[in-house]
Amino acid sequence: MDKIDFRSDTVTWPTPTMREAMANAPVGDDVYGEDPTINQLEALAAAKTGKEAGLFVASGTMGNLTAVLSHATRGEEAIVGQDSHTYLWEAGGMASLGGVVPHPLPTDAIGRMDLAQVEASVRYDDPHLPQSRLILVENSYGDKQGAPIPPDYFAGIREIADRHNLVVHMDGARLFNAAVALNIDASEITKHVDSVTFCLSKGLGAPVGSVLCGAADFIHKARRVRKSLGGGMRQAGILAAAGIVALNEMVERLADDHAHAQQLAQGLARIPGISVHLETVKTNMVFFGLDEAVSLTPGEFIEALREKANIWLGGLGERRFRAVTHYWIGAREVDLFVETVGEILRAV
Numbered sequence: 001m002d003k004i005d006f007r008s009d010t011v012t013w014p015t016p017t018m019r020e021a022m023a024n025a026p027v028g029d030d031v032y033g034e035d036p037t038i039n040q041l042e043a044l045a046a047a048k049t050g051k052e053a054g055l056f057v058a059s060g061t062m063g064n065l066t067a068v069l070s071h072a073t074r075g076e077e078a079i080v081g082q083d084s085h086t087y088l089w090e091a092g093g094m095a096s097l098g099g100v101v102p103h104p105l106p107t108d109a110i111g112r113m114d115l116a117q118v119e120a121s122v123r124y125d126d127p128h129l130p131q132s133r134l135i136l137v138e139n140s141y142g143d144k145q146g147a148p149i150p151p152d153y154f155a156g157i158r159e160i161a162d163r164h165n166l167v168v169h170m171d172g173a174r175l176f177n178a179a180v181a182l183n184i185d186a187s188e189i190t191k192h193v194d195s196v197t198f199c200l201s202k203g204l205g206a207p208v209g210s211v212l213c214g215a216a217d218f219i220h221k222a223r224r225v226r227k228s229l230g231g232g233m234r235q236a237g238i239l240a241a242a243g244i245v246a247l248n249e250m251v252e253r254l255a256d257d258h259a260h261a262q263q264l265a266q267g268l269a270r271i272p273g274i275s276v277h278l279e280t281v282k283t284n285m286v287f288f289g290l291d292e293a294v295s296l297t298p299g300e301f302i303e304a305l306r307e308k309a310n311i312w313l314g315g316l317g318e319r320r321f322r323a324v325t326h327y328w329i330g331a332r333e334v335d336l337f338v339e340t341v342g343e344i345l346r347a348v
């Protein structure tokens, strides 16, 4: 990469292997179901998540929206974490485009809603009330430092859903980070949910795309919903080819990103003026703060990193920052980051 970019794992460029696979991909018209590379990716994604079928979509947001609109209809309600991506970071699409009413609940330190509160939130049959239809969960949990949530929580959610005839969808944008961090197969997590979306375009390194997976009849319906959202694609096998490489070659190496995040967190923790909670670093994200005593604004700190070493970092408001590791960040880049932060703080 031309710069050392810690802002997100979405910044990853396709790997050389991906570019080659993209150049050579057999393609067809996917709206006719004739793109062999997309068909192969969808089957592979379904196998990895233990579902019957998959649907290639343009983004994680489109996958989640397609899922919600396929599971629920206008005036129905989705129980959802109040700091989850589907509720907070997807422009309110479930409500604005689908008329699905979100019912947000608080989450704990790793992104779990309280199970008793979830159950108490299910609506009874009364003409005044929206009707509960869906529970939305997320893993890993972005707003909780990318925390990986162990499967027993989803087993609990499943029991509630079964008791009340609800459907469970997982926003698994970083599902494989969670699985690798927990050292389990992704399907050990997804077996508890009806459908799941995961992103190919984050830590897995593909340039574009996500896959929505679920039962065959659900995916059949979702294909129509995707079309209605303008998401029908033609010779997109060129994109799916990178996704196949992502699933075959980029999942296990996520452990390297997690190790680099540890290295980064431990390095930062030794610098006076920086605060980082080491125990919250479980996947590829490091959240840290710049102490009030340091006479730099957050903007000046970010600017100094860019000027000194072409290091790009994302601010979270106040004096908090998020650094994300990925394929293009190695141990050397992490060392450079830590050294440069140390230099900047020593100079003020």
Ligand SMILES: *Cc1c(COP(=O)(O)O)cnc(C)c1O
Pocket: 058, 059, 060, 061, 062, 085, 086, 138, 140, 141, 142, 171, 173, 174, 199, 201, 210
């Ligand atoms: C990135 C992300 C999404 C959405 O993915 P896009 O491809 O950016 O639309 C959904 N959920 C979580 C948790 C994410 O991190």
